[in-house]
Amino acid sequence: MIHGIKGVKDILPAEIARWQAIEGTARRLAMLYGYQEIRVPVFEVTELFARSIGATTDIVEKEMYTFHDRDGTSLTLRPEATAGAVRAYIEHNLAASPTAQKLYYLGPMFRHERPQAGRLRQFHQFGVESFGSADPRADIEVISLLWRFLSDLGLPDLTLEINSLGEASDRSAYKAILLDFLKKREDRLCQNCRRRMDTNPLRVLDCKVPECKAATEDAPKLTDHLSSSARRHFDDVLAGLSTLEIPYVLNPRLVRGLDYYTLTTFEVTSRRLGAQNAVGAGGRYDGLVEVLGGPKTPAVGFAVGLERVSLMLPDAAVPAPPMMVFVATFGEQGAAAGLRLLHELRALGVRADTDYRASTLKAHLRQADRLGAAFTLIVGDDEVAKGRLLLRNMRTKEQEELPLSTAVKALVARLGQG
RNA sequence: GUGGGUGUAGCUCAAGGGUUAGAGCGCCUGGCUGUGGCCCAGGAGGUUGCGGGUUCGAAACCCGUCACUCACCCCA
Numbered sequence: 001m002i003h004g005i006k007g008v009k010d011i012l013p014a015e016i017a018r019w020q021a022i023e024g025t026a027r028r029l030a031m032l033y034g035y036q037e038i039r040v041p042v043f044e045v046t047e048l049f050a051r052s053i054g055a056t057t058d059i060v061e062k063e064m065y066t067f068h069d070r071d072g073t074s075l076t077l078r079p080e081a082t083a084g085a086v087r088a089y090i091e092h093n094l095a096a097s098p099t100a101q102k103l104y105y106l107g108p109m110f111r112h113e114r115p116q117a118g119r120l121r122q123f124h125q126f127g128v129e130s131f132g133s134a135d136p137r138a139d140i141e142v143i144s145l146l147w148r149f150l151s152d153l154g155l156p157d158l159t160l161e162i163n164s165l166g167e168a169s170d171r172s173a174y175k176a177i178l179l180d181f182l183k184k185r186e187d188r189l190c191q192n193c194r195r196r197m198d199t200n201p202l203r204v205l206d207c208k209v210p211e212c213k214a215a216t217e218d219a220p221k222l223t224d225h226l227s228s229s230a231r232r233h234f235d236d237v238l239a240g241l242s243t244l245e246i247p248y249v250l251n252p253r254l255v256r257g258l259d260y261y262t263l264t265t266f267e268v269t270s271r272r273l274g275a276q277n278a279v280g281a282g283g284r285y286d287g288l289v290e291v292l293g294g295p296k297t298p299a300v301g302f303a304v305g306l307e308r309v310s311l312m313l314p315d316a317a318v319p320a321p322p323m324m325v326f327v328a329t330f331g332e333q334g335a336a337a338g339l340r341l342l343h344e345l346r347a348l349g350v351r352a353d354t355d356y357r358a359s360t361l362k363a364h365l366r367q368a369d370r371l372g373a374a375f376t377l378i379v380g381d382d383e384v385a386k387g388r389l390l391l392r393n394m395r396t397k398e399q400e401e402l403p404l405s406t407a408v409k410a411l412v413a414r415l416g417q418g
Numbered sequence: 419g420u421g422g423g424u425g426u427a428g429c430u431c432a433a434g435g436g437u438u439a440g441a442g443c444g445c446c447u448g449g450c451u452g453u454g455g456c457c458c459a460g461g462a463g464g465u466u467g468c469g470g471g472u473u474c475g476a477a478a479c480c481c482g483u484c485a486c487u488c489a490c491c492c493c494a
Contacts, residue, residue: 003485058492062419080494109494114419116488125494192491208491256493267494278494305494330452365454373454380452394454 007113007121018310021318023106025152026126030104033145035128038103040084042110046074052083052288054259056199063111077110080258082285082301083292085129090294095132104128118276118308127282127303131289134298136233139264139284140240146280146302147246150268153309154317155279160247162266163254164234165202166226168287171262174225175201181219188215205253221252230263237264260285264300272312279312280304324351325411326373326394328364331381337389337404338379344408350415368394375411379404 004010011019030037046066053059065077078084085103094100106126113119128145130138143160150158165171178201186194193204193212205216226234241248248266256265265283273279282302289297325345329338338354345352355367361378368376378390378399389407392399402410 006485063492111493113492114490115486116490119493123494127494258493275489276493280494303494308494328453361452362450362454367454369454376454378453382452390453392453397453399453 007115017318018313022306022309026106029149035102035104038085038105040088043075043077044084046076048083048087049076052260063113065110065112079111080109081105081127086288086292090292095295095297101132102130117274118311120307124306125303126306129299129301131297131299136236139237139300142300142302143266144244144246154314155312157270157272158268159249160268161251161254162248163251164223164263165261165265166230167262170227170230174222177220185215202255206255223252233263256283260288262286270312273308279308322351323374326368326376327354328376329379333381333384334379337384341377348412350412
């Protein structure tokens, strides 16, 4: 038997209602906040990701699905969608559009990691990118959209953590200060962090090894070394969150894993999730458009992991399917009449079904019950001969006889009133 | 890439060297010859992940392998 690939899951009919609830909420809110959908390819030239995410990040170093096209070009399945969105933004000169600055996307991403709870090799993200504004209100809008999305779905125990990485110049100045500090305690750091000192010293602050945490406890804080404009931007964002009554926790160690972030970074976690506790994260990336060859363009965005959302989604957030009518037929004449009844119901917009395998009324009713039908139309040869059918209310078990030719209209009219 | 746990019916799990591998749920049939859920009775459904080894005897013990899973790393 051929089975699915490790870390790649089928989403079966039983779970689809949850996914549609999640995706529906995402689309509804994105629209409400003025974001338009963009659909970018699931694969791009490898260089795009290497340049945007950062050549020394784990994603690029060891997690990408990379392969060669027939002409030898290196292609990669997207590990995230910001790079593609920025590429499209530049390629189609959306910077010149007065209306296409706020984009959202929904779709699968691919990372070659060992699967575990809340982590898959093909997973799904909902994300937004707001281009063209350096105003802190853009940061606030993006964060509040993320918070609203998670709250509207009723996810429990959420924490919003936030930090500022400063502007690029703040970051490089701070890196030197931090490196000085780290060198004095290098012997107390884990192997990984010693390597990080060369590649990306900020990530040492994010290390979860207890010894590293202890060693860096009194490390200089980046937020104490912000330029005055970066400081004011951060303060404005925090003030805005307070205005919107969005609770947050300052986390000066919050360093995102992608190189392109500047100024605001944030992450929403939940303790209900196990080890992989980040539900969504994002930040500002004012340099990225330019790095990828576009005009200097400030931008801010987030991405949420939909599998993680689904893991926490309460059943109450999943709407019940619409009422349905089941058509139970038997006998040759009955079957023929049933074909027309089903067609009529569906033509009038009523969810309707039957069971072609069932031959007895008992089997039909059992199936109607399993499908949660509100009503069943019962039509056997006897009813056809009389030109009538039976309408059964599945909850009350009440049955009435109606003319075969007008029963559907009568039922639909009644449903319309009820 | 590293480590732990687990693989038995469609699903959740028993059986811990000893007849023919069981239960609950689900499914089918009958009780009810044309009326669902509840109840009762019956039935179908298994290469005990796979390969080897130990043993008179292996689902069980050993080795290997694969899969799933959790965790590390890292991330959504």
